Amino acid sequence: MFIWLWAGLVLWGTLRACSSCYGLAWFDFCAIDSEKRPSENLGQVLFGERIEPSPYKFEFKKKVDCKPVCTKSYNTNKPEDKAHLDFLKKGMLLNYQHHWIVDNMPVTWCYDVEDGQKFCNPGFPIGCYVTEAGRPKDACVVNSDFKDKDTFYVFNHVDITIHYHVVENEAAGARLVAAKMEPKSYKHTKVEAPDCAGGPMYLNNKFSGELKIGYTYSVQFVEDTHIRWASRWDYILESMPHTNIQWFSIMNSLVIVLFLSGMVAMIMLRTLHKDIARYNQMDSVEDAQEEFGWKLVHGDVFRPPRKGMLLSVFLGSGTQIFIMMFVTLFFACLGFLSPANRGALMTCAVVLWVLLGTPAGYVAARFYKSFGGEKWKTNVLLTCFLCPGVVFADFFVMNLILWGEGSSAAMPFGTLVAILALWFCISVPLTFIGAYFGFKKTGIEHPVRTNQIPRQIPEQSFYTRSLPGIVMGGILPFGCIFIQLFFILNSIWSHQMYYMFGFLFLVFIILVITCSEATILLCYFHLCAEDYHWQWRSFLTSGFTAVYFLVYAIHYFFSKLQITGLASTILYFGYTMIMALIFFLFTGTIGFFACFWFVTKIYSVVKVD
Structure with missing residues (x-):
């Protein structure tokens, strides 16, 4: 039985692996062109993950010692060879890494860290560098032989260990449960017939002349009866850095946020209960005129806002994003979108967004109609194209940069056409259907009538003005997500696996609650200050x-x-702006719906003369 090892420099669209945005071919590693590349799903393509066939091959239970793969020869007097060497050195300086998979399992490099623990990295560096001051960087610290100053060391040999267990009563006979490797550097005494002997394969920073690098590998198989097939990813996930700190920080954050949310809810319920009871006990108009607060603006609180068209479009897109994120995280908690299903998370999110055009059109149409709008065609078109168009334009510009730099993370033209087809042929028609039902229904009924003449808003103090309240309103929600945000950014930009979807879903729920309560609290203060906007x-x-x-x-x-x-800088901030826009629409929609429910509720339970 043969097992094929698929190796690739997975770029994920990360800037760590896109400092100069070149793909795998520019590194001049051993490659094989005779085999067909495996097909990637939409999520893998969007993340820039490309899988290439590898010349590293082995047969099950057949031990291999120092088997040659290929030999690369360079002459610094030739511009092309010098360019390849310079790029190889730059990759080692920036700690570029190989990412290999076998049987859908990442080939991990496990090494000791502090406190006697082991860290299993789903990738290994192409080499390392010792500075002019003699300080080893990155992977050079693991080998005391790497001590020459201003020198690069190439990891041109790997020792691969395949862990398996025998399965009874199955035709396959055995299952792979772990794939580990150890990178090494050998300056083979005979490059044509390598023996994995001699000192490390080094390359001085000022080297000139001819150089030969021989790439080799060794394979051994170890039977392991302790690892179950369903738990074969555990040894990778359990060794992720700062896992214990992450658990403690998440729990600490949850306790703080829940405590603050409880305090806000208690204050709001007690204060509103007293206000409503006092207002309902008034018997005369004179008593009502002596009162100040949120009841005095009942005739203006449901007055249509300025730029109601734009607000309704944002609410429609935000509703679409909210449902998409909720369903995606729910499926991730059930295990359907685990790291073993490569690209499944992004694929699920994109497909859900496309299919959720109907709620977006319905919500945008309903609120635009309640705002008194009559340009329904413009509203539907903006819902279909404004926010998605901004995201697509940003993404297309980033993709143009990747194309221009020759990166393998660039999305193929055919995939762009497929995304546009999903957008125009599925999402847009569904949005029109939702808008049709939204405009067909009667407008949202408000519990109080709106006065014809707007009430004059008194001069506001510093704390009840719009800008200070808006700035303060985002602090508490951000406080409950910034720890998770750190690990999410690490998973995106630093090739670290993110698998704690249960905690992420819990933080998502708490974020919704916190955004709602913080916004309701500030809305109540502004209404008490007679500001009805x-x-x-x-x-x-x-x-x-x-x-x-x-x-x-x-x-x-x-x-x-x-x-x-x-x-690379433009790419980072371009993708960050896309995430910030999506997060803005998501959190803003939560705040609006919370306040809409709050305002409708309090003005429906008081007597209005």
Whole structure:
């Protein structure tokens, strides 16, 4: 039985692996062109994951020692060879990594870390570098032989260990439960007939002349009866960095947020209960005129907001995103979108977004009609094309940059056409159907009538003005997500697996609750100050969480990533802006619906003369 090892430099669209945005072929590693590449799903293509066939092959239970793969020869006097060497050195300097998979399992490099624990990295570096001061960087610290100053060491040999267990009463006979490897560097004494002897394969930074690098590998098989097939990913996930710290931080964040949410809910319920009881006990108009607060603006609180068309479009797109995220995370919690199903998370999100055009059109139409709007055609078209168009335009510009730089993470033209077909042929018609039913229904009935003449808003204090309230409103929601945000950004930009979808779903629910309560609280304060412009303020208050997200992403860029080059910087911030826009629509919609429910509720339970 033969097992094929598929190896690829998985770029994921990350800037860590896109400092100069070149694909696999530019690294001049051993390759095989005679075999067909496996097909990727939509999620893998969107993430820039490309799988290439590998010349590293082995037969089950057949031990291999120092088997040659290929030999690469370079002459620095030739411009093409010098360019390949320079790029190889740049890749080692930036800690580029190979990502191999066998039987859908990542080939991991397990090494000891602090406290006697092991960390299994689903990738291994192409090499490492010792600085001019003699300080080893990255993987060079694991080998004491790497000590020459201003020198690059190439990992041109791998020791692969396949762990398997025998399955009784099955034709397959055995199952692979783990694939581990150890990268090594050998300057083979005979490159044509390698023996995996001699010192490390080094390359001085100022080297000139001819150089030969021989790539080899060894394979051994180990029977392991302790690892079950269903748990074969556990040894990777359990060794992820700072797992214990992540659990503690998440629990700490949840306790704090739940406590604050309980306090907000208690204050709101007690205060509103007293207000409603006091207002309902008034017997005369004179008593009502002596009162100030939220009841005095009952004739203006449902007045249509300015730019109601834009707000309704944002609400429709936000509803679409909210349902998509909820269903995606729910399926992820059930295990359908685990790391073993490559690209499934993004594929599920895109398909759900396409199919949820009907709720987007319905919500946008319903609220636009309640705002008194009559340009229904414009409303439907903006719902179909405004927010998705901005995201697609940003993504297309990023893809053009990847195309221009020759990156393998660039999306093929055919995939772009397929995405446009999904958008125009499925999402747009569904949005029109939802808008048809939204406009067909009667407008939203409000519990109080709206006065013809707008009430004058008194001068507001600093704390009840719009901008301070909006800025303060996003702090609490961001406080409950920033820990998860760190690990999510690590999984996107630093090739770390994210698998704690249960905690992510719990944080998602708490984020919804926190956005709702924080926005309701600020809305109540503004209504008590006789400021009845709550629609846009409620949307922007919780939506301002996206601004904190953007600031945190900028901090992450400068503190955690090693990105060089204008193209890579543009790519990072381009993709970050897409995430910030989606998060803005998501949180803003939550805040608006929470305040809409709150305002409708309180004005429906009081007597209005």
